[in-house]
Amino acid sequence: MRYILSVKDLYMDYGQGNVLNGISFDVEPGQIVGYIGPNGAGKSTTIKIFLGIIPNYTGKVEIFGEDIRNKYLYKKRIGYVPEIIELYESLTAIEYLNFVGQLYGLSERQITKRAMRLIEMFDLQEAINSRLSTYSKGMRQKLAIVASLIHNPDLLFFDEPLTGLDANSATVFKELMKELKNEGKTIFYSSHIMEVVERVSDRIILLSQGTIVADGPFEELAQKLKQRNLEELFNQLTGFTNHQDIAKEIVSIIKGERDE
Ligand SMILES: Nc1ncnc2c1ncn2[C@@H]1O[C@H](COP(=O)(O)OP(=O)(O)OP(=O)(O)O)[C@@H](O)[C@H]1O
Numbered sequence: 001m002r003y004i005l006s007v008k009d010l011y012m013d014y015g016q017g018n019v020l021n022g023i024s025f026d027v028e029p030g031q032i033v034g035y036i037g038p039n040g041a042g043k044s045t046t047i048k049i050f051l052g053i054i055p056n057y058t059g060k061v062e063i064f065g066e067d068i069r070n071k072y073l074y075k076k077r078i079g080y081v082p083e084i085i086e087l088y089e090s091l092t093a094i095e096y097l098n099f100v101g102q103l104y105g106l107s108e109r110q111i112t113k114r115a116m117r118l119i120e121m122f123d124l125q126e127a128i129n130s131r132l133s134t135y136s137k138g139m140r141q142k143l144a145i146v147a148s149l150i151h152n153p154d155l156l157f158f159d160e161p162l163t164g165l166d167a168n169s170a171t172v173f174k175e176l177m178k179e180l181k182n183e184g185k186t187i188f189y190s191s192h193i194m195e196v197v198e199r200v201s202d203r204i205i206l207l208s209q210g211t212i213v214a215d216g217p218f219e220e221l222a223q224k225l226k227q228r229n230l231e232e233l234f235n236q237l238t239g240f241t242n243h244q245d246i247a248k249e250i251v252s253i254i255k256g257e258r259d260e
Contacts (some may be wrong), residue, residue, distance in 0.1 A: 003062070004029040004155055004186045005050070010059035012045050012210075019045050021210040022059070027188065029154075032181050034201030034218075035190040036230075038238050041207045043190045044083050047157050050188075051080055063155065076104055079148035083159040083190075085140045089133040093124060093143055096132060097150060104151035111150070118146045122169065137164035145173065156180065158189045162196065174200060198230035206237055213237050 005027040012020040019042045027033055037043050048054045050061060052068060052075060060067060063074050088096055094115060101111035119128050122142040127135065135143065141164045148156060162170050177187055177200050191197050197204065198218050206214040214221050214237050218230060227233040235241065252258055 003027060004064060005188065006060075006062040007046075008060040010046070010049065010057060010061065012042070012049065012054065012057045019210050020049075020057070023207070023210070023212050024059075025205060025212065025215060027186060029186050030181060030184050031202045032177060032187045032189060032200055034197035034204045035188060035207065036192070036194070036197055036204060036234060037207035038240075042210045043207055044159055046207070047080075047159055047188070047190060050157060051075070051078070076151065077154045079151070079153035079156045081141075081144045081148045081156075081158045081161045083163075085144045087132040087135070087140060087143065090131060092129045092131055093119060093135075094128050096143065097147060100147045101150050106151055114150050115146070118150065121172075122146060138166060138169065141165055142169060154185060156185060156187045158187065158191075160191055161189070162191065162193060194230040194234060204230065206234065208238050 003026040007026070008024050010020050010023045011018055023042075023046070035043055035046070045054065049057050050063065050068070052072070055069075062068065064077060066074060068074060088099070091099065097115040097119075098108075098111055101115065106114070116125075116128075119125055122145065124139060124142055124146075127139060132140070132143070141161070145161060148158075161173060165173060174196060177189070180187060181202075189197065189201065201218065203216060204214065204218055204221060205212060214225075214233070216224075218233075221233055222228065222230075225233055225236060227236060235243070249258075
């Protein structure tokens, strides 16, 4: 198997026109791919198709060398941190991880050992028996990260994984991505935090209005487009140049200069 993830002519329409307009790319094992694009570009939709949550797409997606349509087993080898985390509010953290671990086919002993240690690593040990309804945003995020990793997956999909994490935890998470990559894991990472994407990704895929407008290592894209950082590159490729005018206009509105 040359590619761990292979996407060919992927289209998605929720009923109001194409959200994905025929995207194609292949990912080799052991890469960190930064998947970026403006709000509404179609990033989460793409990831949900990969996870088998959205079935009514057209095109072909292969994961671990197999077409994912109507397949389930591949899901045991992937981990996912969603953009919006919905946990089972009435469960405690340990109950939740037991539930997730069982879905992945781990033994009770494996789950308990891994869950306890992972929870400590993310400094959640004091809340291990608290119901998830009492968890803060950052605590939920940490638990979602633990749940995505507990079964030692080969392919990880992270959709805004740093949301709500404090600076220390974010640093741990960035290091963790490097370690996972060293272990040969593949990471498909969607985020709006350009500095982090630029730093951690081996390759950037930029999606705009459901179409891939750039695909390659950051250095290569930056050289080609004569930009110094990913934020500028993003602005250029998405045709966004009026940020100063917008900021000035906002200030002008709140000062009442547009009240008339
Ligand atoms: N369940 C749905 N039903 C109808 N339209 C949807 C649904 N989910 C997403 N969309 C639409 O599809 C488009 C792409 O949404 P998507 O969430 O994939 O974008 P995104 O790139 O992840 O955006 P963001 O950066 O804001 O998270 C948007 O126009 C959105 O309104």
